[in-house]
Amino acid sequence: MKANGLLSASQSALMAVVGRLMGIIDVPLRYLQRKTGQTGMAAFFLAPNMAIFTVFVLVPFVINFVYSLTGGSAIFLSERSFVGAEQYSEIFACGNYLDPNSCKQDVFWIAAGNTAAFVVLQVSLMIVAALITALILNREIIGRGFWRAVFFFPVLLSPVVTGLIWRWIFQRQGVLNGVMQGLGLEPHDWLTERNSAFFASIGVSIWAHVGFYTLILLAGLQAIPKDLYEAAQMDGTSRQRVFWRITLPLLMPNLIVVLVLALIKAVQIFDEAFVLTHGGPGTSTMYLVQYIYETGFASELRNPGLAAAASILMGAVLVVLTLVQMAASRRNEKKGAR
């Protein structure tokens, strides 16, 4: 556009063409609106998205559910026998749900327990780490841009690369043991000892994703009005009080988003943990998605029906988490509106 605000000849011509095109579209759209009303128009505009959702989410979900009602190792549904809820009863056949060894599908329950422990620990530690990192990166520190990039960089890495890098660090002859030996300390079998392997998988997962959540919290911190802090400063409010009374409440919407996203992501843990520990030692880092993968694809005699049933159960947990997120968001919106 020219400095004086007038359109050039070519820009005017372009606008005229666009105007004509809009005019052409306008006729059928007006007709459609007359026929369907406002609700119908909304559906019309949503249709492309709904079509994509149907093809890539709804239909696979239905197929998966149908698989969970069938038995055998064949891939094609037409070659599989209908077994009803047998796969679900197989999973729930337990003497005592708190003792996986009493269950027929003991590895499923071990994997479910591991996933629950992973979710609780990883999500809490992740939120604390992301909050601390965001608070630090929000301050006027030297090289702030550089540090923000450093924390975000792991998010860009492929999970397989992340898993491999940390495997080389943690393995018996890895970097960490090399450093420890250099310092005169005894090396440790990080990936063959149950607890250290479990915490290694949590640590690596936090390292890989903390940058993403930090970014969300950083955006929240920057949206808090500065005058609130200035007023608090003038009142001589302590830093801790400022944090608990101003920062944290105003950051709550972002924290809820982080909490729910981190929860959903943690329930789906697979790739980097699988590359890092292969689910070992024993089954101590075997999480639900790995169980589903191994049952459906990697074992000598595949059982796609059982894998599908396990994934439906996991999907149910994810639906509950999503509902919790929606409820929390709504509650938060109402609070904000008051």
Place this chain on the structure above:
Amino acid sequence: MMKSISILAAAGIALLSSTAAFAGDVRIMWYSDGVEGQVFKDLIAKFQKDNPDIKVTVDEVAYSTIKEQLPVQLAAGNGPDIARVTNLKSLAQYWLDLTPYLKDAEFWKKNYGDQLDWMRPDGSNIIPGFMTQITLTGGFVNKTLFDQAGVALPGEKATWEDWVNASAKVAKSQQVPYAFAIDRSGHRITGPAISYGANYIGKDGMPAPLDDAAKKYLTQLIKWNADGVSDKDVWVSASGTTYKPAADDFINAQVVMYYAGSWQIPNFMTKIGTNFDWVAIGSPCGPAACTGMPGGAGLVAMKDTKNPKDVAKVMDFLASTPIAKEFAERTLFLPSNKEVVAGGLDFKTDNKFAKEALNTFVKATTTTAPEALKLPGWKWSDTVYGALVSRVGQAMAGEMTADEAFKRIDSDIAEKVKAAK
């Protein structure tokens, strides 16, 4: 409804895993343990020179891809045209009968007939492919470490305990992390189990519950792991049926004794070089035998190929005596082609350790137990191997006792047999 869902599912799987060739092309899925990938590509280049109308593509993949992804591709009808496979029997329903397309089917029966049952569905007489090499499991030791420790190598009839105890002495003296390692594989631990007297096959041809001999060996293996004698990294730091070799630990002199098999010879020759002296020891003895497990990799054609004639032409070329001879001599693999064996081989190596190791394995074939010879052609071998690996791994990690693991192995196998019906 079921049909349309089935078609949608098939289309999805096809989109995700399609590696099938177009008409006129032949696609081969190949994995390598050592140098054989390069040798194979050289041979394919020769074929291409004489057959420019057939385009052969070699997809070199990891062994885990063959083990985990190929079965799913085959089930979805989207596998390659030819593949190099080790679980030949359990996937036998997907192989093509090459008989009507071959130049001379009798040549195949005469030269490769002994192993055809390993890759045929039970009761069938098809020719689906040929073994690219015959293997036998067996041990290797780092002789330099034995010499430095002043410990004599146990003799020919030495038992598993003799070898492991001697290796433990060497490991202690030379400050090597572990005395002994065995690949995380059901196939690998089966040779020693049979040496202890184990038999997996019941009278009805179906899997039998674990017998006392198998339990005795597995208990010993779990104990060696708990005592820190065997390499924990291999068995403990993985779960389920994950395959994990310990070759790198042996190459890096982190274990004194390594139980794997003849296929590792070219790998050691290339990677160990002159770093240390190594020797093959065959299979140590148990109370019942001194046996390794026979096996190998086979090159098989797929039933779903669109170009069976072209596939057969490639297979005819690769199975021919001069090509099989060149492959064996350059890769140092034991050939399965009888004409090649009868004509003698000139292995292309000056490495004395490799030559001695090859002789040791050839000699070890004479002590292979009949129970071991049956397993490559037994439909349920992979099922048993899978259950053994996952449950013994859990017992080694301290998640269950050996007895609990044995019960789980039996119930896992029974469940898989039921699910397959």
